[in-house]
Amino acid sequence: MPESARAYALVDGQWQTHWPSTDRGLQYGDGLFETIRFAPGGHIPLWKYHRQRLLQGLCALNFPIDSLKQIEQTLAQRPDAASDSPLQAGKLIVTRGCGPRGYAPPATPELLIQWQPFVPQDWACHRLPQGLTAGFSDIALAIQPALAGFKHLNRLEQVLARQRFESDWQEAVMLDTAGQVIEGCMSNLFLLEQGRLITPDLSGSGVNGVVRRWLLSQYNVTVTTIDRVRLLAADAVFFCNSLQGIISAAQINGQAFEHSSAQQQIAALQQDLENLYA
Amino acid sequence: MPESARAYALVDGQWQTHWPSTDRGLQYGDGLFETIRFAPGGHIPLWKYHRQRLLQGLCALNFPIDSLKQIEQTLAQRPDAASDSPLQAGKLIVTRGCGPRGYAPPATPELLIQWQPFVPQDWACHRLPQGLTAGFSDIALAIQPALAGFKHLNRLEQVLARQRFESDWQEAVMLDTAGQVIEGCMSNLFLLEQGRLITPDLSGSGVNGVVRRWLLSQYNVTVTTIDRVRLLAADAVFFCNSLQGIISAAQINGQAFEHSSAQQQIAALQQDLENLYA
Numbered sequence: 001m002p003e004s005a006r007a008y009a010l011v012d013g014q015w016q017t018h019w020p021s022t023d024r025g026l027q028y029g030d031g032l033f034e035t036i037r038f039a040p041g042g043h044i045p046l047w048k049y050h051r052q053r054l055l056q057g058l059c060a061l062n063f064p065i066d067s068l069k070q071i072e073q074t075l076a077q078r079p080d081a082a083s084d085s086p087l088q089a090g091k092l093i094v095t096r097g098c099g100p101r102g103y104a105p106p107a108t109p110e111l112l113i114q115w116q117p118f119v120p121q122d123w124a125c126h127r128l129p130q131g132l133t134a135g136f137s138d139i140a141l142a143i144q145p146a147l148a149g150f151k152h153l154n155r156l157e158q159v160l161a162r163q164r165f166e167s168d169w170q171e172a173v174m175l176d177t178a179g180q181v182i183e184g185c186m187s188n189l190f191l192l193e194q195g196r197l198i199t200p201d202l203s204g205s206g207v208n209g210v211v212r213r214w215l216l217s218q219y220n221v222t223v224t225t226i227d228r229v230r231l232l233a234a235d236a237v238f239f240c241n242s243l244q245g246i247i248s249a250a251q252i253n254g255q256a257f258e259h260s261s262a263q264q265q266i267a268a269l270q271q272d273l274e275n276l277y278a
Numbered sequence: 279m280p281e282s283a284r285a286y287a288l289v290d291g292q293w294q295t296h297w298p299s300t301d302r303g304l305q306y307g308d309g310l311f312e313t314i315r316f317a318p319g320g321h322i323p324l325w326k327y328h329r330q331r332l333l334q335g336l337c338a339l340n341f342p343i344d345s346l347k348q349i350e351q352t353l354a355q356r357p358d359a360a361s362d363s364p365l366q367a368g369k370l371i372v373t374r375g376c377g378p379r380g381y382a383p384p385a386t387p388e389l390l391i392q393w394q395p396f397v398p399q400d401w402a403c404h405r406l407p408q409g410l411t412a413g414f415s416d417i418a419l420a421i422q423p424a425l426a427g428f429k430h431l432n433r434l435e436q437v438l439a440r441q442r443f444e445s446d447w448q449e450a451v452m453l454d455t456a457g458q459v460i461e462g463c464m465s466n467l468f469l470l471e472q473g474r475l476i477t478p479d480l481s482g483s484g485v486n487g488v489v490r491r492w493l494l495s496q497y498n499v500t501v502t503t504i505d506r507v508r509l510l511a512a513d514a515v516f517f518c519n520s521l522q523g524i525i526s527a528a529q530i531n532g533q534a535f536e537h538s539s540a541q542q543q544i545a546a547l548q549q550d551l552e553n554l555y556a
Binding site: 020021061140154155163193 | 284285295296297299300301302303304305306307308311327338339340342364369371373379380381382383398417421422424425431432433434435436437438439440441443445455463464465470526
């Protein structure tokens with residue numbers, strides 16, 4: 001196992017590097033995760049949005065009401081909190097914990113929490129200043145309103161899509177089974193049309209990302225259904241997530257995006273996001 | 279953790295009761311499972327169908343080609359294989375194992391295999407001789423042909439549905455998001471119409487169970503789309519899975535099924551299945 005993949009599980013109050021075999025996260029994907037980037041001072045600029053999504057997921061899965069408090073307390077005690085690395089990130093997993101065999105959750109579950117710290121890459125826009133190359137995934141996202149928006153552990157659609165990336169892709173555009181554009185495999189996406197920001201409606205599929213919601217809170221954004229024709233006709237397209245930040249698409253499915261004022265507008269958004277982490 | 283929930287993980291050639299934290303089964307649900315019932319002599323009468331479904335899942339998820347051989351070897355060495363309990367069962371989990379963070383699987387994954395032995399209940403038709411009570415779940419199954427039929431670890435739809443059982447239900451009928459009847463929460467289902475066996479098409483959703491496929495191999499069964507009106511108008515409905523066997527519905531959504539020759543036909547199927555385990 002590579003050193004970078006060390007994960008800590010909080011089991012019976014102790015941080016360990018193994019996990020109970022009968023955990024419902026493993027048995028059924030009965031849990032949530034968040035991928036979190038810290039500012040140099042150690043705070044989490046987008047914590048408000050991580051917290052909001054965790055809360056949505058805890059409610060949707062019917063986890064105990066005090067789960068969020070427990071998660072926040074655990075995160076404060078994470079094994080790497082005392083480290084002085086300049087830029088840190090981590091993946092948080094919260095599951096419904098162990099239980100007897102069967103889909104029915106225990107009446108009073110004891111959550112299990114995992115923390116996987118890592119050093120993130122630089123923002124994608126610095127690594128790929130010309131933007132990224134993407135294509136359309138041939139895995140269509142199922143439409144399931146009961147699981148849409150929050151970040152649960154049932155991620156086989158993304159695993160399948162990621163396996164099918166062509167060699168020059170850094171991201172894939174995922175459509176749903178009705179043919180509407182939803183998101184990237186690992187990110188949300190936005191269009192620019194004559195200076196206006198547009199992003200897909202996620203009520204049926206997709207993950208409602210923290211950068212997406214921060215953008216919705218800061219700018220005037222239209223949330224609507226978008227098909228692939230409209231996507232390719234946009235002045236520009238960008239992808240965003242908590243680790244990569246905001247990254248422009250240089251081309252999608254061979255269609256290049258070269259509208260210079262739209263690219264400048266994306267650069268301004270990138271700068272606004274980076275300022276949160278200054 | 280209850281004693282019945284002890285699970286054994288094969289890690290680095292040793293059976294252990296913990297699981298690596300960075301396993302992709304936990305991180306993404308990137309794996310498969312089977313719930314297996316043994317005959318008293320220790321063989322698995324429906325192994326052919328478990329094996330077939332494992333193979334379908336291994337191919338769909340693009341696991342290494344020799345995975346099935348590894349699973350069969352591991353199963354032969356399971357910790358309880360030497361036990362002389364009269365009737366045994368177990369849950370088998372196979373995951374893509376550990377890897378670096380991210381959806382992309384490692385190029386040469388090392389599978390992890392878990393075995394959770396337990397003593398099964400008696401066949402459901404002996405415990406509930408009058409049949410079971412079921413209702414319609416308000417969780418609709420998403421339509422996702424890329425994941426339909428095989429038994430993967432992304433089971434949140436079933437967890438949500440199981441939580442919503444009314445107190446007098448022993449099973450729930452799951453429809454898909456298009457309103458077609460697919461299966462029970464924990465089983466497949468069949469209709470009897472004037473002596474004919476009918477079962478839902480599972481090309482978009484659902485688990486293609488081992489008892490279902492055994493029935494398809496033994497009898498003349500029509501596989502088609504079925505809506506709730508047709509289900510409730512049937513002479514009889516039964517549910518089936520590897521642990522519970524074949525169990526008739528006494529009522530679904532308040533509609534009683536009392537067609538005596540259809541019930542006799544179900545009793546004959548139950549006997550045929552039990553004979554495999556004699």
